[in-house]
Amino acid sequence: MLVLAYVKNSRTDSAIEAFKRAGDYGFRLSALSCNPMLSSLVKDGKIGVVEFVYKEMIKRRIEPDVCTFNIVINGLCKVGKLQKAEDVVEDMKAWGFSPSVITYNTLIDGYCKMGRAAKMYKADALLKEMESKKIYPNEITFNILIDGFCKDENVSAAMEVFKEMQRQGLKPGVLTYNSLINGLCSSGKLDEALGLRDEMLGAGLKPGIVTYNALINGFSKKKMLKEARELFDDIAKEGLAPSVITFNTLIDANCKAGRMDEAIALRSLMLDSGVCPNVATYNCLIAGFYGEGNTEAARNLLNEMKDKSLESDLVTYNILVDALCKKKESRKAARLLDEMFDVGLGPSHITYNTLMDGYCREGNIRAALNVRTQMEKEGKRANVVTYNVLIKGLCQKGKLEEANGLLNEMLEKGLIPNRTTYEIVREEMLEKGFVPDIEGHIYNISVSS
């Protein structure tokens, strides 16, 4: 009862303490109190503690039920520890429990959200596996897969799953349509997205604010601001209320289009509508003002954030680093990294890549290479963007040998060059009077385009 009470009052730490003490006294708790505790630990992302409690339960002979295993599997999936999650599935079988639809859904979602090649192949294989074991996928299974394929920029695969779902007699819901509409919007297929919205209306499903946000985002990314705004005005007509995300999407679109006055007007509208701007709102506006060189306005917004005690996040810092770099003040930007460590926001790959790009623009390749060393000391390995930045910098300095060396190095490390890599090298070759032979082959190196 004590453990449960603490969990219900969001005092997970005390719940853990009570759980430990119960063990010290030799009381054997049950899944009844352990499961909710595990759930809230998963929600808080405290996966280490989840693993501790799980092991402790086994040690103390507290009998887990199907939910216990599913909760632990979900926790491990959420932090990308898929291998460990699979191990728990084995534990579960050893205890005489068969993985349920929920177990499979959880695992499939884990693979879908994992950043690895062939992840969707693995997710699809799990679907086949569950079907072969006569555990039938439900609406949630299909929604997870559809969203996974959409996020993997494979809308056609998502559409196939959508059809399969209907073949199996399952009705797509608002979530299903939202995932597909979002996928289509992200790949610029706006007509098809609008078509699906109509289809969903025909099926008696009402588009929600998420549906509108996806559509507005689609039009915004295509710089079709008028259409985006019209959709925004439809929201009220449908009796829905725009969310922070609706406003942020539109504000960002206007900032990127250099329409700062409109962006600011939207923020006023936001305040009038009782929607509170968050860090992302400020980030969009600050990046917008820096983009048009209005340092003063950007500074004011930063101060405003402080007044509202809204904390700068990693993105805010990345914007500031970028702004300084673009002003050819990369040294100052470098000092910002120290501040980031101080406030407990460790620089990300983006931060380091941005700074390297800044040094390269100033022609200071040495400094850029030093940043790379610093980054790797932080345990962050150079990624494709890192190489792109450095290769570009070296090319512009005429240091082709070194650039080529880095290109080889990235290939040796198994990093796949992207379109930008290809364009940097191609441009360099053309300038030097070389003719790239066929698309995909540059300097005799095979490049995936």
Add this chain to the structure above:
DNA sequence: CTAGGGTTAG
């Protein structure tokens, strides 16, 4: 116990 929308770099 499982599923959805926005923000930075290249």
